[in-house]
Amino acid sequence: MSVSIIGAGPAGFALAVDLQHHGKDVLVYAHPTHQRHANSIKDNGRLEARGAMEGFAHIEVTSDMRKAVEFSRILILTVPSTGQETVLHELKQFSLRRHTIIAIPGNLFSLVAADLDVGCIFETNLSPYSCRMDENGLTVLGRKSLIFIAPFLPRGRPLNSSIFATVQDLFPMQLRWCSSIVEVCLSNVNGVFHPLMMLMNAGRIESTAGDFLLYRDGLTRSVGNAMLAVDRVRIKIGEAFGLQLKSAVEISNECYGQSFGDFVDLARNSPPHNKLKAPPGLDNRNISEDVPDLLVCWCSLAEKLGVDAAPIKAVIVLVEMVTGVDYCETGRNLRRLNLDSLSRDELIATFKGMIPSRL
Numbered sequence: 001m002s003v004s005i006i007g008a009g010p011a012g013f014a015l016a017v018d019l020q021h022h023g024k025d026v027l028v029y030a031h032p033t034h035q036r037h038a039n040s041i042k043d044n045g046r047l048e049a050r051g052a053m054e055g056f057a058h059i060e061v062t063s064d065m066r067k068a069v070e071f072s073r074i075l076i077l078t079v080p081s082t083g084q085e086t087v088l089h090e091l092k093q094f095s096l097r098r099h100t101i102i103a104i105p106g107n108l109f110s111l112v113a114a115d116l117d118v119g120c121i122f123e124t125n126l127s128p129y130s131c132r133m134d135e136n137g138l139t140v141l142g143r144k145s146l147i148f149i150a151p152f153l154p155r156g157r158p159l160n161s162s163i164f165a166t167v168q169d170l171f172p173m174q175l176r177w178c179s180s181i182v183e184v185c186l187s188n189v190n191g192v193f194h195p196l197m198m199l200m201n202a203g204r205i206e207s208t209a210g211d212f213l214l215y216r217d218g219l220t221r222s223v224g225n226a227m228l229a230v231d232r233v234r235i236k237i238g239e240a241f242g243l244q245l246k247s248a249v250e251i252s253n254e255c256y257g258q259s260f261g262d263f264v265d266l267a268r269n270s271p272p273h274n275k276l277k278a279p280p281g282l283d284n285r286n287i288s289e290d291v292p293d294l295l296v297c298w299c300s301l302a303e304k305l306g307v308d309a310a311p312i313k314a315v316i317v318l319v320e321m322v323t324g325v326d327y328c329e330t331g332r333n334l335r336r337l338n339l340d341s342l343s344r345d346e347l348i349a350t351f352k353g354m355i356p357s358r359l
């Protein structure tokens with residue numbers, strides 16, 4: 001089986017190494033303006049992986065989207081959701097009726113890609129790896145044993161059920177099939193962890209240029225208390241959709257096969273988290289991706305559903321004050337997700353019964 005991985009960052013290369021190790025042929029696409037990691041692999045002649053995945057890999061990389069589309073009928077997107085529209089722009093030149101796209105993570109990519117002529121889209125909640133890259137190679141701090149996934153099925157379009165087995169065969173970890181992409185998006189716990197960790201440590205990030213461990217040193221009791229408030233809203237939004245979502249700590253535990261009791265316990269003791277350095281500044285995907293494409297999205301769903309989202313709104317407003325970016329406008333609000341004309345009941349119905357119940 002061959003796979004094209006669209007997105008040449010740590011998550012894309014970790015997936016490429018893992019899939020190659022499991023016998024798949026992989027080709028990684030690096031956008032012409034996002035070549036940093038691809039260039040260092042070219043310079044070194046190979047990719048060295050350390051940590052939870054070890055060894056040397058020879059990974060083929062291209063900047064020609066046509067090659068990626070012709071290489072495989074499976075396209076896995078591993079750009080941050082803020083990069084998905086750039087990729088969509090490239091993909092729109094091709095007929096992809098026989099292709100399957102898997103967006104890692106999805107963050108409701110399917111709704112943004114509504115007019116793409118593609119066979120099927122799947123979305124995951126998170127990257128399967130906790131990983132970083134520098135000029136010396138890839139460090140994998142943790143490999144999940146499970147990730148959440150769902151297909152997007154526009155009404156009236158049947159899905160060949162064999163595709164579920166094909167997608168599971170592809171991944172070297174277990175897939176938890178969710179009822180809809182909304183359940184998957186609400187299970188991207190980065191929206192609970194990242195923005196508050198960044199905001200509540202903003203001074204320390206800026207004064208030390210990120211010279212501390214973001215989770216271990218930055219997720220203390222009061223930060224955890226604030227996260228709990230955001231997490232309660234996330235769960236209430238799920239309830240309005242008829243979902244019984246687990247807490248963010250429980251979801252992380254499930255993905256990594258861990259059993260931490262709360263946020264602080266996880267931050268101090270989880271190996272995939274407790275060695276992650278803080279970024280050097282606030283201009284980082286922990287804000288630039290997770291605020292517009294998770295918190296704004298969750299908040300605008302909450303407003304339509306009549307759920308009080310004050311804690312999420314508070315985080316968005318503070319981030320807007322700090323960065324000067326109008327994320328409510330630029331992020332995945334209902335208008336950008338093409339959901340703004342729906343009534344509350346229509347919104348709920350849109351995501352009901354999207355996949356066969358036997359899964």
Ligand SMILES: NC(=O)C1=CN([C@@H]2O[C@H](COP(=O)(O)OP(=O)(O)OC[C@H]3O[C@@H](n4cnc5c(N)ncnc54)[C@H](O)[C@@H]3O)[C@@H](O)[C@H]2O)C=CC1
Pocket residue numbers: 007008009010011012031034035037078079080081082083084086087104105126127129130131132190285289
């Ligand atoms: N690295 C990790 O440990 C984890 C990552 N994730 C998620 O997985 C996804 C990928 O993660 P990373 O590889 O760490 O992200 P990253 O921020 O390094 O970006 C991945 C690649 O996409 C490229 N890119 C960014 N914007 C682009 C655009 N507009 N057009 C084309 N390419 C663009 C970047 O230059 C990079 O090569 C993100 O959504 C992230 O939130 C989730 C959990 C853990």
Ligand SMILES: O=C(CO)COP(=O)(O)O
Pocket residue numbers: 126127129130131142190272273276
């Ligand atoms: O594994 C993790 C989330 O799934 C932690 O990694 P990040 O904080 O880099 O997203």
